[in-house]
Amino acid sequence: MTTEPRDFGREPAGRLIPWWRSYLVLLGAAWRSQFQYRANLFIMILSGVAWQGVGFAFIWVVVAKFGTIGGWSLSEIAFIYGIRLTAHGLFVVVSGRIFVLDTVIQEGEFDRYLVRPAGALAQLWNRQFYLPHLGDLLSGLVILIAAATEIPADWNVLTVGFLLLAVLSGGMIEGALQVIAASFAFRTMNTRQIRGMMDDIFSNFGGYPITIFPIAIRLILTFVIPLAFVAFFPSAVLTGRSGGLYVPEWLALMSPLAGPLLVLLAREVWRSQLKHYKSSGS
Amino acid sequence: MTGLMAYVGARLEVVDPLGIIHVSELVKDFRRPKRIKGALGGLRTLVTRESVIKRAVDGIDFTVDEGEFLGYLGPNGAGKSTTIKMMTGILQPTSGKIEVAGIVPWRERQRNALNIGVVFGQKSQLWWDLPLRESLQIIGKLYAIDPARHRANVDWFVELLDLDPFFDTPVRQLSLGQRVRGDLAAAMLPEPRILFLDEPTIGLDVVAKERIRGFLSALNREAGTTVVLTTHDLDDVERLCRRIILIDGGKVTYDGDVESLKSRFVQQRRLVVKLAAGVEWRGVGIPGVAESIGDEAVELAFDPAEIQVSELITAVLADHQLTDVAIVEPELENVVHRIYASAGMA
Numbered sequence: 001m002t003t004e005p006r007d008f009g010r011e012p013a014g015r016l017i018p019w020w021r022s023y024l025v026l027l028g029a030a031w032r033s034q035f036q037y038r039a040n041l042f043i044m045i046l047s048g049v050a051w052q053g054v055g056f057a058f059i060w061v062v063v064a065k066f067g068t069i070g071g072w073s074l075s076e077i078a079f080i081y082g083i084r085l086t087a088h089g090l091f092v093v094v095s096g097r098i099f100v101l102d103t104v105i106q107e108g109e110f111d112r113y114l115v116r117p118a119g120a121l122a123q124l125w126n127r128q129f130y131l132p133h134l135g136d137l138l139s140g141l142v143i144l145i146a147a148a149t150e151i152p153a154d155w156n157v158l159t160v161g162f163l164l165l166a167v168l169s170g171g172m173i174e175g176a177l178q179v180i181a182a183s184f185a186f187r188t189m190n191t192r193q194i195r196g197m198m199d200d201i202f203s204n205f206g207g208y209p210i211t212i213f214p215i216a217i218r219l220i221l222t223f224v225i226p227l228a229f230v231a232f233f234p235s236a237v238l239t240g241r242s243g244g245l246y247v248p249e250w251l252a253l254m255s256p257l258a259g260p261l262l263v264l265l266a267r268e269v270w271r272s273q274l275k276h277y278k279s280s281g282s
Numbered sequence: 283m284t285g286l287m288a289y290v291g292a293r294l295e296v297v298d299p300l301g302i303i304h305v306s307e308l309v310k311d312f313r314r315p316k317r318i319k320g321a322l323g324g325l326r327t328l329v330t331r332e333s334v335i336k337r338a339v340d341g342i343d344f345t346v347d348e349g350e351f352l353g354y355l356g357p358n359g360a361g362k363s364t365t366i367k368m369m370t371g372i373l374q375p376t377s378g379k380i381e382v383a384g385i386v387p388w389r390e391r392q393r394n395a396l397n398i399g400v401v402f403g404q405k406s407q408l409w410w411d412l413p414l415r416e417s418l419q420i421i422g423k424l425y426a427i428d429p430a431r432h433r434a435n436v437d438w439f440v441e442l443l444d445l446d447p448f449f450d451t452p453v454r455q456l457s458l459g460q461r462v463r464g465d466l467a468a469a470m471l472p473e474p475r476i477l478f479l480d481e482p483t484i485g486l487d488v489v490a491k492e493r494i495r496g497f498l499s500a501l502n503r504e505a506g507t508t509v510v511l512t513t514h515d516l517d518d519v520e521r522l523c524r525r526i527i528l529i530d531g532g533k534v535t536y537d538g539d540v541e542s543l544k545s546r547f548v549q550q551r552r553l554v555v556k557l558a559a560g561v562e563w564r565g566v567g568i569p570g571v572a573e574s575i576g577d578e579a580v581e582l583a584f585d586p587a588e589i590q591v592s593e594l595i596t597a598v599l600a601d602h603q604l605t606d607v608a609i610v611e612p613e614l615e616n617v618v619h620r621i622y623a624s625a626g627m628a
Contacts, residue, residue, distance in 0.1 A: 005434035009505030013435070014396045014425030014472035025423045033411040036452065112407045114372045117395040118424060278312060279372055 014117060022118040026126035030096065034129045041131060048135015056081060056143060059207055070212040075150035076239055081207035082144025083163075083231035087170025088202065089137025095175055096125045096133075101182045102192050108280040121179070121270065153238050165256035166234035172259025173230050174202055176266035183266075183273035201225055209235075211246065218246055229258040302476060302508050303346035303369060308378035310339040310364050310532075338364040340532030341378070348475070349506045351498075353513070353523035353540075357622050361532040362512050366478055369510070370400050383475055396425065399469030403481035406461055407468060408453045414464045415449050418471055425472040432471070439467040443497055459490030466497060476508045477501070483515050495521050516614040528621065535621070544612050552610040553582040553594055558603040566597040579606075 035041070059081060063074045072080075101124060104110050113123040144167075153159060177198055185191045201221075210218050210232045222228040233252040236242045242252040316332040339361040346352055356362045367373040368380055371387035371394045380387060383397040400407075408417040422432040440446055443463040448456055453464065462482060469477060479498075483491045499522060501507045511523060519526065519540065526543055528536035536543055556579045557563060563580050565573065571594065572583040584594060591609060598604070 005431070005438055008435065008438070009473050009475065009501075009507050012396045012473050012475060013427045013431050016392055016396065017424075017426045022424055025420060029409055029412065029416075029420045032416065033409055036411045108405060111367070111372050111402070112400075112405060114391060115370050115395055115398065115400040115407075116424065117392045119392075275374055277373070279367055 016117055019119050019122060023122045023126070026118065026122055027129070030126040030129040034131060044131030045135045045138070048132030049139050050135070051132065052085060052136055052139035055203065055207075056085075056139070070209045072209045073151075075147050076235065077207070077209065078143055078147035079151050079239070080209065080231045080235045082140055082142075082147045083167055083170060083234060084202070084206040085136065085140030086144050087140070087167050087230055088174055088206075089133065089140040090167065090171035091175040091178075092130070092133040093137050094125065094171070095178070097128055097130050098125060098178055098182055099192075099195060100124075100127065101185050102190060105185050105277070106280060110277065111279055114277075120274065151239060153240075159238055162256065163234065163238060166231075169256040169259030170230035170234070172263045173226060176259070176262035177225065179266040180269045183270045186273045186275075186277045198225065202227060202230070206231060215246065222247060226258055226262070229255040300347040301345040302348040302383055303344075303510070304379065304381040305345070305365070305369070306343045306379045308339055308342040308365065308368065308380055309337065309376045310361075310368060310373065311376045312336045312338055338532055339368070339375075342529065342532070342534055344527055344534065344537060346508060346510065348508055349502070350525060351502045351509045351511070351523050353511050353519040353526045354529070355512070355519065355526060355618065356529040356535075360530045362529060363480065364532075365529070366480060366510070366512060370398055370478055371395065396472065397475050399472070399474040399477040401462070401465050401469045401477070401479050401482055403462060403479075403484045406453065406465055408461070408464055410454045411452055413450045413452055414445060414456070414467075417453065417464070417468055421468055421471050427472060431473075435471050435473065436467075439470065442500060443467055444493065459486050459493075462486065462490070462494060463497075466494065470501065470507070473505075474507070476510065479509065479511045479513070481513055481515075482511070483513065483518055491515070491518070498522055516618060520614050528618075530622075540614060544614065544617050550583045551586050551591075551612070553584065553591070553598075554579050554606075554608045554610055555582070555598055555602070555604050556606040558605050561603050564601050566594065566601075568594065568597055 056078075059077060060074070063069055063077055068074075069077060104124060104127070110120070110124075113120040116123065148155070148163070178195060181191050181195045181198060184194075205213075205221060206227055210221055210228045213221070218228070228247075233242070233245075233247075233255040236245060237252050237255070242249045245252055313333045313335050316334050342361070342365060354362055354365070364373065368375050369382055369387060371391040374388040382394055385394045385397065387394040408414065409420065412420075418436055421427075422429075427435075440449065443466060445463060445467060448460050448464075453461060456464065466482070477498075482498075483494055486494070495518065498509060498511075502509050502522075509522075511518065513519060523540060525539055526536065527534055528543075536546075538546075563573075563575055566582065568584075568589060570584060570588055574581045574583075582594065582598075595607060598607075
């Protein structure tokens with residue numbers, strides 16, 4: 001017969017831990033949940049690879065037909081595509097299925113995130129680890145590494161460092177924009193369409209040199225939805241094109257800062273909108 | 283600015299030293315966009331910024347002492363869940379003060395979370411695809427509970443809630459009763475000082491209900507955990523709660539113990555007598571006693587403040603031969619129904 005532990009309930013046994021530690025604990029839980037279905041593992045990852053592979057094959061066919069697009073060769077376009085897809089892969093691997101926020105709110109599941117001593121976003125992100133996302137990341141890395149060895153770039157510590165920071169920043173840009181859009185779900189707005197639209201813009205326009213589009217679209221993709229900072233500007237810098245762009249060169253060189261800045265903005269927007277959370281009637 | 287003033291005010295106020303939950307002048311409004319009907323209604327709803335305000339909680343005050351077992355009751359839509367959600371940090375009040383174990387929940391949500399356990403009967407907080415054992419391990423890490431303390435607590439809960447038979451089964455395969463037991467263990471593992479329960483026994487069979495009541499009672503008695511219980515099951519309340527707060531229309535309509543509630547709202551007791559074979563009912567002849575004659579027994583309703591029970595029994599025995607006599611106390615169920623009905627709620 002087990003008896004009550006001595007001093008039980010005298011004072012709470014828990015304490016707050018840093019956000020990254022709770023993130024890792026929750027990530028571990030999400031991983032283990034997914035591994036309960038072991039047979040699925042490879043099929044799911046493969047489906048992610050196949051999906052992204054088809055997307056890339058389409059660009060391949062187009063470029064192979066015309067030789068170059070807007071003065072960019074096949075390997076250079078693959079480089080843009082590789083940065084974009086790797087950045088996207090990082091974002092989705094870290095954030096799980098942030099796309100389900102509307103449902104999570106409507107079904108009242110969000111309540112339980114708020115009664116735990118951990119960030120609500122970290123809990124939402126680790127609600128489920130979605131395996132096809134690993135396929136996105138894997139495809140992105142393969143395309144990026146293959147293209148990086150093909151393009152006429154001068155690889156040294158500085159350029160490789162710039163590339164790594166640019167990829168991280170690219171993932172932050174997409175993540176920050178998705179979080180900002182998702183925040184409005186707290187005002188009982190349906191954010192699914194706007195987030196879907198953003199996802200479409202990223203995957204449809206993100207793999208091309210932005211300069212092939214008319215100036216109006218270029219400006220939108222730079223200053224409204226800052227997609228140009230994800231892969232195009234870094235690629236232009238690394239292939240020696242940053243001098244002749246439609247924006248000052250320093251802006252392109254600063255692209256690794258765009259992600260962290262947008263993340264700070266997204267954090268403020270998320271917090272300000274979370275106050276409007278109404279919880280669903282029980 | 284008003285938020286800050288309210289905060290300063292709460293700090294300066296002299297509060298009951300025993301109190302662990304302080305709620306005063308608490309108000310919560312819900313603002314919803316006004317829906318415009320008719321042609322292009324959907325579009326006009328979007329464009330106009332008009333909204334409808336519904337006041338769900340309308341100036342609630344109460345203090346809960348450490349170690350109390352409080353039943354927080356009211357009909358659907360009375361504002362119960364909204365109050366609980368403000369005490370647990372889920373919702374931010376529109377105005378008023380709220381302090382739980384010295385913390386303003388919505389301002390310091392995560393720190394408040396360390397002091398409270400929350401169980402929603404219909405929504406599990408466990409990891410659906412993982413065995414209960416692993417959910418408890420994850421919670422241990424998330425709250426950074428000392429491993430020895432964690433182990434001792436888990437052992438105690440496994441014993442008290444009989445978790446052993448399904449401890450290694452994925453949560454999605456558990457029955458409702460097993461799942462609620464798992465949720466209770468998960469909520470209490472970090473040794474919170476206050477446990478909030480929203481309909482914990484809903485949909486459970488009698489045996490499962492009993493086990494959960496036993497656990498809650500032990501927790502409150504032995505560990506001194508303060509419990510706030512919302513339920514429609516008044517057996518839960520009669521078995522567990524020493525104090526009841528009734529709310530309706532967002533206001534407190536009763537705050538006190540179960541017995542006073544009964545005597546305040548239902549003055550009448552009933553004396554049930556069974557007549558011996560062949561004996562006919564001839565009446566007692568005491569004014570103020572309502573007689574209702576059934577096939578097997580006669581029920582006499584009376585006000586114990588006016589008429590002594592002994593007097594009534596003597597009067598009955600003077601004229602009748604009986605096989606059985608019983609005094610029936612009002613059941614909380616009936617009392618609460620009567621209160622809801624009199625306020626036009628049921």
